[in-house]
Amino acid sequence: MPSFAGSLPPLTPRTMGTGGITDPSNPEHVAIARLAMDAGVWLHVADYGGGVYAVLKRAFADDPAHVPPCIVKIDGTSARGLRDSVEDCLRRTGLERIAVGQVCGYPLCAEPEALAEALGDLRARGVIGSYIMDVIPSYAAAVLHAAAARRFDGYIFYLNVMERALSDAAYARLVADGTPILAMRTFGGRDGANYLNNADHPRRAALEPLYQRAGCADRLEFCVRFPLSLPTVRTTIGSTGSPAHLRALLTANTAPLDADVAAGIEALHRQWNADR
Numbered sequence: 001m002p003s004f005a006g007s008l009p010p011l012t013p014r015t016m017g018t019g020g021i022t023d024p025s026n027p028e029h030v031a032i033a034r035l036a037m038d039a040g041v042w043l044h045v046a047d048y049g050g051g052v053y054a055v056l057k058r059a060f061a062d063d064p065a066h067v068p069p070c071i072v073k074i075d076g077t078s079a080r081g082l083r084d085s086v087e088d089c090l091r092r093t094g095l096e097r098i099a100v101g102q103v104c105g106y107p108l109c110a111e112p113e114a115l116a117e118a119l120g121d122l123r124a125r126g127v128i129g130s131y132i133m134d135v136i137p138s139y140a141a142a143v144l145h146a147a148a149a150r151r152f153d154g155y156i157f158y159l160n161v162m163e164r165a166l167s168d169a170a171y172a173r174l175v176a177d178g179t180p181i182l183a184m185r186t187f188g189g190r191d192g193a194n195y196l197n198n199a200d201h202p203r204r205a206a207l208e209p210l211y212q213r214a215g216c217a218d219r220l221e222f223c224v225r226f227p228l229s230l231p232t233v234r235t236t237i238g239s240t241g242s243p244a245h246l247r248a249l250l251t252a253n254t255a256p257l258d259a260d261v262a263a264g265i266e267a268l269h270r271q272w273n274a275d276r
């Protein structure tokens with residue numbers, strides 16, 4: 001498989017995830033997409049709930065001059081699946097081009113040569129600009145392998161105050177190589193591990209001394225600034241179904257935290273991963 005490393009364009013420090021705008025019959029969801037377009041941030045796109053593509057199609061049609069670059073989840077388990085998922089996304093969103101393709105299930109692909117050919121062809125035709133690898137914890141060995149071969153332009157996984165969903169060894173390799181990381185779930189996710197909304201979570205309690213030392217205006221700022229403090233993180237990806245929450249995300253300070261605070265959070269990540 002050829003190397004796709006080295007071509008990730010500059011991203012916006014904050015990316016709006018689309019997990020909160022899943023209902024095309026809700027005008028507020030289209031309005032939230034338009035707010036993000038007006039702000040000029042990148043979007044992270046998958047067809048969550050079967051409705052995101054339709055929400056985006058409306059928002060893009062309303063203001064075609066401000067269609068943002070999109071990071072899109074695409075099928076990496078087979079060449080056919082890849083082509084079908086790309087075609088489906090373009091047709092149902094109205095996007096002409098995918099800025100960054102998030103290759104999902106790559107370690108499960110039984111035909112890596114055919115997949116590589118399809119990835120190369122889509123890039124040569126200008127349909128997709130860059131490729132990043134979708135990473136879950138069980139892919140740590142595959143990340144080490146892909147990083148050594150400089151397979152991808154970057155790697156995307158859950159990385160926020162509440163977790164780092166990648167092994168210490170694989171993460172250290174990416175950082176040592178200066179490889180771009182896209183950090184998902186700014187607020188720790190939509191479930192019980194949400195840092196903002198679950199005041200009783202034990203990880204939030206463990207983070208409390210670091211939050212108090214960080215000198216942030218509020219907890220949202222702490223969530224935004226932490227991933228952007230890490231050396232190779234290029235963006236933090238957060239979502240909301242609320243215009244007010246999106247405005248808060250878009251206006252939060254993005255300056256790196258003090259190094260000792262960021263290091264303290266990273267020490268907790270190592271401890272939590274060791275206890276997994």
Ligand SMILES: NC(=O)c1ccc[n+]([C@@H]2O[C@H](COP(=O)([O-])OP(=O)(O)OC[C@H]3O[C@@H](n4cnc5c(N)ncnc54)[C@H](OP(=O)(O)O)[C@@H]3O)[C@@H](O)[C@H]2O)c1
Pocket residue numbers: 016017018019020044045046073134184185186187188189190194196197220237238239240241242244245246248249
């Ligand atoms: N494998 C993958 O590719 C993958 C997996 C997971 C996520 N993602 C991407 O990452 C994005 C973000 O992940 P996520 O949605 O799971 O988690 P997240 O962004 O960490 O958390 C979203 C949750 O935080 C809440 N929230 C946001 N701003 C808030 C505020 N100011 N005050 C209180 N609550 C607030 C949201 O509620 P409200 O809606 O009420 O604001 C929502 O429940 C997704 O949309 C998706 O694009 C990708």
